[in-house]
Amino acid sequence: xxxxxxxxxxxxxxxxxxxxxxxxxxxxxxxxxxxxxxxxxxxxxxxxxxxxxxxxxxxxxxxxxxxxxxxxxxxxxxxxxxxxxxxxxxxxxxxxxxxxxxxxxxxxxxxxxxxxxxxxxxxxxxxxxxxxxxxxxxxxxxxxxxxxxxxxxxxxxxxxxxxxxxxxxxxxxxxxxxxxxxxxxxxxxxxxxxxxxxxxxxxxxxxxxxxxxxxxxxxxxxxxxxxxxxxxxxxxxxxxxxxxxxxxxxxxxxxxxxxxxxxxx
Amino acid sequence: xxxxxxxxxxxxxxxxxxxxxxxxxxxxxxxxxxxxxxxxxxxxxxxxxxxxxxxxxxxxxxxxxxxxxxxxxxxxxxxxxxxxxxxxxxxxxxxxxxxxxxxxxxxxxxxxxxxxxxxxxxxxxxxxxxxxxxxxxxxxxxxxxxxxxxxxxxxxxxxx
Numbered sequence: 001x002x003x004x005x006x007x008x009x010x011x012x013x014x015x016x017x018x019x020x021x022x023x024x025x026x027x028x029x030x031x032x033x034x035x036x037x038x039x040x041x042x043x044x045x046x047x048x049x050x051x052x053x054x055x056x057x058x059x060x061x062x063x064x065x066x067x068x069x070x071x072x073x074x075x076x077x078x079x080x081x082x083x084x085x086x087x088x089x090x091x092x093x094x095x096x097x098x099x100x101x102x103x104x105x106x107x108x109x110x111x112x113x114x115x116x117x118x119x120x121x122x123x124x125x126x127x128x129x130x131x132x133x134x135x136x137x138x139x140x141x142x143x144x145x146x147x148x149x150x151x152x153x154x155x156x157x158x159x160x161x162x163x164x165x166x167x168x169x170x171x172x173x174x175x176x177x178x179x180x181x182x183x184x185x186x187x188x189x190x191x192x193x194x195x196x197x198x199x200x201x202x203x204x205x206x207x208x209x210x211x212x213x214x215x216x217x218x219x220x221x222x223x224x225x226x227x228x229x230x231x232x233x234x235x236x237x238x239x240x241x242x243x244x245x246x247x248x249x250x251x252x253x254x255x256x257x258x259x260x261x262x263x264x265x
Numbered sequence: 266x267x268x269x270x271x272x273x274x275x276x277x278x279x280x281x282x283x284x285x286x287x288x289x290x291x292x293x294x295x296x297x298x299x300x301x302x303x304x305x306x307x308x309x310x311x312x313x314x315x316x317x318x319x320x321x322x323x324x325x326x327x328x329x330x331x332x333x334x335x336x337x338x339x340x341x342x343x344x345x346x347x348x349x350x351x352x353x354x355x356x357x358x359x360x361x362x363x364x365x366x367x368x369x370x371x372x373x374x375x376x377x378x379x380x381x382x383x384x385x386x387x388x389x390x391x392x393x394x395x396x397x398x399x400x401x402x403x404x405x406x407x408x409x410x411x412x413x414x415x416x417x418x419x420x421x422x423x424x425x
Contacts, residue, residue: 047409050402057316060316139348
């Protein structure tokens with residue numbers, strides 16, 4: 001328990017908005033962490049196996065930290081209970097993170113598009129008026145920098161520095177993934193309150209920064225982002241509507257916990 | 266009655282569970298040490314990597330070490346008041362890393378540029394003619410490198 005801080009008293013409305021916002025962030029992190037961990041033992045080369053496993057471990061740590069904020073500042077359940085006992089409909093992750101790992105080009109493109117959004121989101125949150133989140137943002141930025149570095153290195157390697165086949169496969173994954181990635185920025189009901197309270201500027205602001213950054217990286221990599229006008233963002237995740245893939249993943253993830261909630265490993 | 270200096274000295278004997286040549290003080294994870302008027306030792310710590318499984322272990326080690334001293338209570342808290350980075354490693358800590366075969370992270374000013382990873386000095390021969398093979402290694406705090414000079418693969422404690 002973080003005893004050194006006075007807890008800011010927010011209105012019920014603002015408190016609900018902030019809680020929903022934190023759940024969105026942490027659910028994304030935990031679900032993508034689990035998906036990334038599915039590359040353990042399967043990576044195309046050993047270093048990639050280790051990289052995806054390490055990134056998974058970082059992201060699991062980040063989600064734990066955000067669930068801890070919910071627990072300590074909003075009286076939500078402890079992080080393990082939050083992670084292991086909720087059903088699909090209680091999760092507010094975007095569809096992008098819940099899809100199976102697919103082939104390596106999909107996982108890599110998802111890694112770039114998601115982690116770049118994470119990096120920019122936490123950069124914005126470093127100045128959040130909600131101090132526990134601002135402190136966490138200052139903490140995780142160094143780790144996320146490595147995630148983005150890894151993604152950009154490989155996208156460039158397979159794009160501009162690759163051959164025709166590698167480039168075509170990454171481009172095809174990009175076309176498939178772009179509408180899903182726009183789902184990261186699905187607005188929440190309480191976003192206006194968060195903005196007014198200087199907690200978070202808004203998903204629209206983040207999406208704009210992200211589009212600029214991702215376009216510049218893809219240009220360097222000899223790849224093209226589909227036009228925003230040609231695609232329909234995949235929304236629904238933030239409202240608890242999910243793909244057929246989330247519940248089976250959660251069922252697998254919680255298997256040990258459901259057999260023995262006190263198991264340690 | 267033990268003093269604040271006694272606590273710092275005691276914590277210099279508590280080693281990183283994965284790098285036994287570096288103490289928690291030299292690792293830079295101890296951010297504050299105080300003794301209250303009613304003789305309670307209070308230590309504040311900051312985590313290295315968010316997902317590092319050793320953090321709880323470190324916290325318990327600190328608590329157990331201080332419980333051996335003549336205090337009427339021991340409180341150890343992990344918080345993010347001061348975010349950890351590798352510039353917090355002491356000179357002694359950097360020597361400890363090298364002793365364990367890990368290349369110490371370059372000290373940096375301002376914002377860390379990750380291209381420094383391409384020329385980490387080899388802990389075996391000292392050459393900077395090295396390549397980074399992967400920014401991720403066997404633990405969250407290590408990266409993988411290869412020395413073109415002596416032909417050895419090595420690990421670095423990566424800059425954060």
